[in-house]
Amino acid sequence: MSMASDLRRSWLVPAAALAPVLAFAAMALARADAGKPASPLFGVTVPDGYRGWPLIAPALEGEPLNELRAVLGNDVAVRAYAGGTLPFPDGTMLVKLAWQHGPSPDFEPATVPGRATTVQVMVKDATRYPETGGWGFGRFIDGKPVDEAQHRTCFACHEARVRERDYVFTRYAR
Amino acid sequence: MSMASDLRRSWLVPAAALAPVLAFAAMALARADAGKPASPLFGVTVPDGYRGWPLIAPALEGEPLNELRAVLGNDVAVRAYAGGTLPFPDGTMLVKLAWQHGPSPDFEPATVPGRATTVQVMVKDATRYPETGGWGFGRFIDGKPVDEAQHRTCFACHEARVRERDYVFTRYAR
Numbered sequence: 001m002s003m004a005s006d007l008r009r010s011w012l013v014p015a016a017a018l019a020p021v022l023a024f025a026a027m028a029l030a031r032a033d034a035g036k037p038a039s040p041l042f043g044v045t046v047p048d049g050y051r052g053w054p055l056i057a058p059a060l061e062g063e064p065l066n067e068l069r070a071v072l073g074n075d076v077a078v079r080a081y082a083g084g085t086l087p088f089p090d091g092t093m094l095v096k097l098a099w100q101h102g103p104s105p106d107f108e109p110a111t112v113p114g115r116a117t118t119v120q121v122m123v124k125d126a127t128r129y130p131e132t133g134g135w136g137f138g139r140f141i142d143g144k145p146v147d148e149a150q151h152r153t154c155f156a157c158h159e160a161r162v163r164e165r166d167y168v169f170t171r172y173a174r
Numbered sequence: 175m176s177m178a179s180d181l182r183r184s185w186l187v188p189a190a191a192l193a194p195v196l197a198f199a200a201m202a203l204a205r206a207d208a209g210k211p212a213s214p215l216f217g218v219t220v221p222d223g224y225r226g227w228p229l230i231a232p233a234l235e236g237e238p239l240n241e242l243r244a245v246l247g248n249d250v251a252v253r254a255y256a257g258g259t260l261p262f263p264d265g266t267m268l269v270k271l272a273w274q275h276g277p278s279p280d281f282e283p284a285t286v287p288g289r290a291t292t293v294q295v296m297v298k299d300a301t302r303y304p305e306t307g308g309w310g311f312g313r314f315i316d317g318k319p320v321d322e323a324q325h326r327t328c329f330a331c332h333e334a335r336v337r338e339r340d341y342v343f344t345r346y347a348r
Binding site for chain 2: 051052053054055057058059060061062063065068069070072078097099101104106107109110111112113116161162169170171173174
């Protein structure tokens with residue numbers, strides 16, 4: 001056997017072995033994107049990497065939900081808050097995390113997060129969401145969006161209460 | 175005049191012109207560092223850019239403080255939490271922000287941050303802080319460290335209650 005055919009074989013075998021791996025990886029990537037659960041009405045998904053975003057503010061939600069909450073924002077959101085920019089520019093994303101809460105096992109006077117309840121997302125895209133103040137909404141439980149009826153309530157409440165702040169409840173905690 | 179002396183002059187003039195600029199820059203840097211308020215006992219300062227760090231967890235502190243709180247962590251801290259790394263590696267920094275709180279003017283069931291009260295910092299440096307579990311502490315009000323007596327209480331409480339978690343109370347909120 002020639003050296004050239006040896007070389008060809010040495011490349012062909014790993015390539016043949018890799019083919020199904022590569023095909024699977026491509027499928028997995030496509031599935032991750034296409035299959036990402038999106039909210040009804042708005043098609044909003046949970047943004048990648050949101051858990052590492054800066055904090056806008058924590059909050060406590062009273063009865064009946066009784067949740068500890070924290071709103072995080074992407075860079076566009078943080079810059080808009082810093083500059084007092086209203087309306088928020090396209091690309092703004094806000095994510096509200098919510099947890100049940102209970103007393104800290106380590107320090108009685110403290111109340112700390114327990115089980116995660118919902119993740120709620122607001123995405124600004126004035127072109128895509130002209131009828132809801134430019135905002136798309138998503139409410140997720142265990143990564144799955146809640147039903148359409150619940151999503152119909154989002155904008156009505158934001159519109160009734162915080163229209164003058166571009167429909168955003170959370171103020172930046174300084 | 176020779177070409178060599180021309181060249182020498184062309185370098186000498188800008189260098190001479192830059193000297194006071196460089197001296198000023200060095201002074202400014204030294205001042206920014208030296209003048210930063212540092213905690214007694216530990217010499218811990220409020221880290222630059224901490225407000226943009228990822229959230230570790232929110233919390234509510236009951237009587238008598240009645241504060242909403244949020245602990246943020248630098249990249250070293252976030253990686254250690256993600257990997258369950260104990261003890262936390264040198265360079266870990268945690269910052270706890272605290273606010274008074276009150277009902278949201280926009281939505282009654284929600285309790286939201288009011289005036290900021292303290293900013294509290296933990297810095298891991300096993301070599302620098304061998305007597306306090308490798309942690310340096312700083313407690314700041316309006317950017318100024320509180321007194322030495324208060325700083326003497328930090329480690330005693332962390333040691334008594336959360337020694338097994340490398341003296342860190344806050345768990346990552348998932």
